[in-house]
Amino acid sequence: MTEKTNSTLTASAETTRNRLRAGFISRDLYGVAAIVIVAAAGYVLFPDNLALLTRIIAIALLVLSLDLVTGYCGVATLGQAALFGSGAYAAGILSAHYGINDPLLMTLGGIIAGAVAGLVCGIVMLRAHGLPQLVLSIALVYLFHEFANKASSWTGGSDGLSGIVLDPLFGLYEFDLFGHTAYFFGVILLLIVFALLRIVVRSPFGMLCRGIKEDPVRIRAIGASPHKALIKMYIISGAVAGTGGALSAISTQVVALDALSFTQSAEALVMLVLGGTGSLFGALVGTLVFMLFEDFVSAANPFHWLTMVGALLIVVVLFAPKGIFGTVQDLLSARRNRTGETRP
Amino acid sequence: MSAVFEVINLKKAFGGLVVTNDVSLSMMAGDRVALIGPNGAGKTTFVNLVTGALKPSSGEVRLRNEPVTRIGPTGRVQRGLVRSFQVTRLFQCMTPAEHLGLAVLQRTGKSAQLHGNFLTRPAVMEEVDDLLERLGLYALAHRKVREIAYGQQRLLELAIALALKPSVLLLDEPAAGVPQSDTGRIEDALANLPADLAVLMIEHDMDLVFRFAKRVIVLATGTIIFDGLPADVTKDARVREAYLGSYANAGLNA
């Protein structure tokens, strides 16, 4: 009798386990497919607006990077654009001052600069917790901004960094006036980053970070250092944000001070909350919805678009606190459970 | 044989309140010690001090003769000093399998790896399954912790400590909050602990203490007032006095 119950339980745990393993792969594939389909749809539906779509991808990388530290690790920050801007300036300066015009090398420069900025911001921010930490993040993004403003011989200061020239991508594809190449380049970058981050968030390290978010004391009690892990996540986050910054510099061929502004940081946080924190899909959905909404509403009603963005946010925060993606996911799984329970 | 765990003249005061008053004790491999004392005696504080969660006012902690007083909590865990919590500290959004997977990965130095998933690692899963089985949690392996009963969460708390393969294990009231029906499992798990592991258990249930401990230490208002055989503890005049009028008097008389 007991034996039988046990073996049934064992069997069901085994099934769960197999389903979990299979679930990773299928969700990865869905994710990649969703990005490809949305990217293709964007290309077909808005062929004249590829610049906007490429900008959405660059900002999506910023929001993904924010999700890594805020959504996965619980570090609240209003200074994430410091990492994004560092990547943008690094990529831009490589071309404008050093004549390194290869888009891949410029991207690599952006990744490295973003990672270094991530390390610096991480070291400073992780000295504090809660509200002081948030204040530190704001102080950091202002410092980065002011530094870029003062170092105008390198960055162009408030005029922005211009003089970025691009070699053809892989030596084959010219960056055209319509932004086709930049868009494809952006989509490919996003796919690569998304795939790598999917691996990272379910790795042992990803699991450790989720633990840190919930209870750092418990993490210390199993012998792991939350501080070390968070610094590492900050470096990864910086690399992702730097990729976005580099893409933005490459696609627009200018870098403005806005790239490392407080406003950009705050907007990224808004997009993340809108889509749903702690999920890569949430970050992507939030960016897409926010930026399309912003573009659409600001064109339709230039006087009241901010009001409408504000109203949308309030609705989401009050009625769907897990964000758009989190709420849809909950609804779907509730439905699955209901249909599952009707089986004997 | 030398001590695996030694505490020398440990002191701690919160403001004017002395919570740990010149506490010294040592444990050998394989020791089974129960630390008892009225509520507020300073038992949990003692665990917090020796694990590095709190800084002592003075005194020293040694692990296998190495002073660890200046080493942080994680360094002490890595040296084999592991604790459980009186009030369960678990990750509500994670499953028991994930908790144990994380503990095993951390112990084997793999918790910082950026790729792969523990569910697909036979070496990790074998250990995880074994622990789940031993504490009767196998069927709940993939439920979120917030969906499982508190008694089972207590069992998981113990399983995590075991997953770290400690050499000194400090258990802070492992049976607190566990329904009667499940205390058997806790006791079984305690009885099957590795023979060379030194265990210090804080516990109020005197039956459990007498079955488990070969040695009892009594703490009252931060001071050790008894350190000896279980058979002698109930006869000790100071112990009776410390417990007098308190709930445990009945238990000690039994």
Ligand SMILES: Nc1ncnc2c1ncn2[C@@H]1O[C@H](COP(=O)(O)OP(=O)(O)O)[C@@H](O)[C@H]1O
């Ligand atoms: N962080 C703290 N600050 C001030 N007093 C504390 C703190 N932690 C514990 N205490 C006090 O120290 C005493 C011992 O507490 P504790 O170690 O939890 O006792 P026990 O575990 O034996 O019941 C209690 O009087 C408690 O109020």
Ligand SMILES: [Mg+2]
């Ligand atoms: Mg206590």
